[in-house]
Amino acid sequence: MTGIYAQMLFQFFKDNISATGVLNIKGFHFVMESRTPNIFRHTLASFMKGYPQILHYDADKDRQSDRRKEALKGKETMRLKGVTSLDEYPYASTFEGGKNANIAAVPILEQSYQGADLRWNVYAKLKSGDAFMVIPVPTDQEPETAKQRSLSRLPQSMPELSPISTPNFSRPTVPYNMWPAVLGAGVIIGVGMYMRFVPIP
Secondary structure, three states: OOHHHHHHHHHHHHHHEOOOOOEOOOEEEEEEOOOOHHHHHHHHHHHHOOOOOEEEEOOOHHHHHHHHHHHHOOOHHHOOOOOEEEEEEOOOOEOOOOOOOEEEEEEHHHHHHHHHHHHHHHHHHOOOOOEEEEEEEOHHHOHHHHHHHHHOOOOOOOOOOOOOOOOOOOOOOOOHHHHHHHHHHHHHHHHHHHHHHOOOO
């Protein structure tokens, strides 16, 4: 993984690892291009406009509703009834959401996928104020695609390699100038473990 994805992860660890090696992050939300391509593009566009990739969950439903109203005020004409829904970034369910959020019309099905993923795989493990990172994952970097590509180059009689254990970032010892390459591999491993062990609704 190179370019913007490695840079994003490098910046995340730089900002969120304390001097004692403690991570101030509680979860990850992976935006898969293959599953939600329009939301994937909207998320990247939001990052390019300067919106944060690290958000903080707010469990208060009333505040979430107020933020959603602020974010979508005057934007309803963007919606095609019965076809598209309005995707906001940052999400109204985070303290960063609300007024001045970036808005895009996306297919209703994609919005449903993302809502379920956030609800069950991210927010269910967080409490108000917890930080989580949003990571867009392009199709050619998704773990299953990479696995299939690698296996296709092996002789049929060669056994599949054992899964790689998740890296331990609790005490970073890798020099910072080496992290872009190391963290790129870390994202692929992390996404692989996520897709393997966390059921997608």
